[in-house]
Amino acid sequence: MSLDRSDVERIAHLARLQIDEQDIPTYTENLSSILNLIDQMQQADTAGVEPLANPLDAVQRLRADVVTEPDQREKLQRVAPAVEEGLFLVPKVIE
Amino acid sequence: MFELTLAELAAGLRKGDFSSVELTRSYLERIKAEDGRYNSFITVTEEQALAAAAAADAALTAGTATAFTGLPIAHKDLFCTDGVRTSCGSKILDNFVSPYDATVVSRFKQAGAVMLGKTNMDEFAMGSSNENSYYGAAHNPWDLERVPGGSSGGSAAAVAARLTPAATGSDTGGSIRQPAALCGITGLKPTYGRVSRYGMIAYASSLDQGGPIARSAEDCALMLNVMAGFDPLDSTCLEREVPDYTATLDQPLAGLKIGLPKEYFSSALDDQIAQRVRDAVAEFEKLGATVKEVSLPNTELSIPAYYIIAPAEASSNLSRFDGVRYGYRCEDPKDLEDLYKRSRGEGFGAEVKRRIMVGTYALCAGYYDAYYRKAQQIRRLIQQDFIRVLNDVDVIMGPTTPHPAFRIGEKNNDPVSMYMEDIFTLSLNLAGLPGMSVPCGQVDGLPVGLQIIGSHFAEAKLLNIAHQFQQATDWHKQAPAGI
Numbered sequence: 001m002s003l004d005r006s007d008v009e010r011i012a013h014l015a016r017l018q019i020d021e022q023d024i025p026t027y028t029e030n031l032s033s034i035l036n037l038i039d040q041m042q043q044a045d046t047a048g049v050e051p052l053a054n055p056l057d058a059v060q061r062l063r064a065d066v067v068t069e070p071d072q073r074e075k076l077q078r079v080a081p082a083v084e085e086g087l088f089l090v091p092k093v094i095e
Numbered sequence: 096m097f098e099l100t101l102a103e104l105a106a107g108l109r110k111g112d113f114s115s116v117e118l119t120r121s122y123l124e125r126i127k128a129e130d131g132r133y134n135s136f137i138t139v140t141e142e143q144a145l146a147a148a149a150a151a152d153a154a155l156t157a158g159t160a161t162a163f164t165g166l167p168i169a170h171k172d173l174f175c176t177d178g179v180r181t182s183c184g185s186k187i188l189d190n191f192v193s194p195y196d197a198t199v200v201s202r203f204k205q206a207g208a209v210m211l212g213k214t215n216m217d218e219f220a221m222g223s224s225n226e227n228s229y230y231g232a233a234h235n236p237w238d239l240e241r242v243p244g245g246s247s248g249g250s251a252a253a254v255a256a257r258l259t260p261a262a263t264g265s266d267t268g269g270s271i272r273q274p275a276a277l278c279g280i281t282g283l284k285p286t287y288g289r290v291s292r293y294g295m296i297a298y299a300s301s302l303d304q305g306g307p308i309a310r311s312a313e314d315c316a317l318m319l320n321v322m323a324g325f326d327p328l329d330s331t332c333l334e335r336e337v338p339d340y341t342a343t344l345d346q347p348l349a350g351l352k353i354g355l356p357k358e359y360f361s362s363a364l365d366d367q368i369a370q371r372v373r374d375a376v377a378e379f380e381k382l383g384a385t386v387k388e389v390s391l392p393n394t395e396l397s398i399p400a401y402y403i404i405a406p407a408e409a410s411s412n413l414s415r416f417d418g419v420r421y422g423y424r425c426e427d428p429k430d431l432e433d434l435y436k437r438s439r440g441e442g443f444g445a446e447v448k449r450r451i452m453v454g455t456y457a458l459c460a461g462y463y464d465a466y467y468r469k470a471q472q473i474r475r476l477i478q479q480d481f482i483r484v485l486n487d488v489d490v491i492m493g494p495t496t497p498h499p500a501f502r503i504g505e506k507n508n509d510p511v512s513m514y515m516e517d518i519f520t521l522s523l524n525l526a527g528l529p530g531m532s533v534p535c536g537q538v539d540g541l542p543v544g545l546q547i548i549g550s551h552f553a554e555a556k557l558l559n560i561a562h563q564f565q566q567a568t569d570w571h572k573q574a575p576a577g578i
Contacts, residue, residue, distance in 0.1 A: 015455040018440025051471030055527020081424035
């Protein structure tokens with residue numbers, strides 16, 4: 001499996017990652033070699049094998065639908081880059 | 096004092112040989128004097144440590160102390176610590192002072208432990224060398240030009256350099272066992288779900304598991320007694336009784352059945368490491384164990400399966416780092432997309448970006464069956480191999496790593512050759528099994544680790560086996576030159 005420059009640009013966009021122009025060739029090469037490694041999987045015969053998502057085949061535990069968390073807005077927002085009146089600030093998104 | 100184990104330190108505190116404040120001050124001074132060579136700590140928490148030590152001394156005097164009261168430890172810097180920076184080895188969290196404690200951290204606090212600081216690690220636990228840290232590589236105390244392993248490289252280097260008697264680590268594909276092997280110390284990756292992941296910054300949620308790193312199996316047992324157990328805050332943490340892991344350490348090993356997978360002694364394995372492992376197995380035979388060859392035929396497939404599953408889960412987990420709610424934000428974003436892209440692009444290092452992109456690619460519409468589903472099927476095959484073998488033998492033994500510690504920079508530009516170093520450790524995470532690494536010899540002055548693998552929830556058995564080995568040998572007592 002070999003990627004080209006436009007594949008890497010598309011993946012980086014989907015992942016919302018800015019990649020420096022000069023680094024794209026290295027990423028292209030590295031990602032291609034990683035995907036080649038991964039392609040070894042295709043040799044395995046997995047017909048009829050049930051996928052394993054949780055190593056103990058456990059399912060999500062449910063809890064009673066009651067409020068258990070106190071309001072910690074102020075404490076949790078103290079680590080945010082920009083906050084005003086209890087809201088997270090981002091660049092304008094609606095014209 | 097720096098050669099004493101946790102168990103010996105606990106006895107010393109009770110006898111009044113030293114106070115917890117004296118012990119803590121000694122370690123803090125040693126870190127200050129020595130860690131320039133190892134770069135094993137990202138943050139040292141002197142003030143909090145001395146306060147916790149004073150409280151521990153009061154508890155010891157009052158007679159309210161428990162097994163861990165007053166013992167110093169360090170936490171890998173992916174465990175959230177209330178009021179203390181939790182960087183995860185990344186620029187993107189360089190300014191993140193956690194507003195809460197991870198469950199592992201709060202359990203140690205409640206047990207009276209003294210946190211000396213937060214240890215260096217590969218960024219977001221992605222790496223096998225600690226070279227992927229925003230804070231620079233950590234150095235192996237056995238040879239400063241070599242890596243300590245990763246991703247819990249700082250924890251392993253600090254324990255090996257006697258800068259802390261023990262440390263926590265996390266293991267997603269070998270990140271406790273591999274650095275323990277390369278630094279000549281003892282580490283345990285518990286069964287998936289045995290230790291709470293709450294507040295342990297997520298890399299690959301179906302594989303991540305926290306565990307102890309120390310200088311003996313007995314000390315790992317003392318730590319696991321504190322760490323293990325149900326936590327309602329982690330939906331995958333298991334509601335299952337926790338035994339006293341120190342209670343069964345002394346059980347004799349007569350009749351123990353050991354399996355040696357033929358695939359682990361392949362051409363990929365350094366000949367001298369193979370010999371050290373066989374010598375260790377011979378030691379177990381002297382202790383009454385029997386040995387047979389077994390087969391784990393899908394071992395090689397663990398590498399490609401892991402490098403789909405872990406990046407896929409990482410690409411999802413790490414989407415939370417967006418420059419909005421916490422962590423690094425780029426300067427002057429021109430719009431929201433620019434804010435996301437540059438905050439993440441400038442905040443994450445190269446290996447993290449590679450893994451996010453591999454995961455993003457694998458989860459793209461249309462590729463799911465070929466990659467993620469296929470990898471999860473292989474995961475089932477790997478688990479079935481282990482279950483079949485562990486129905487026949489009590490434990491599996493083999494090498495932890497194919498080579499001893501490599502040189503800093505040696506594999507840095509070739510991610511695939513770095514990934515191959517994980518060949519013996521990845522499969523346990525895929526299967527959710529517990530495993531230990533125990534020092535079992537040296538090759539050219541560098542430590543070698545014996546890996547011991549057990550069935551789900553066999554931690555007590557692994558610790559018993561490792562402890563008996565450490566009663567019969569002294570590899571775990573060897574210190575790097577100049578320490």
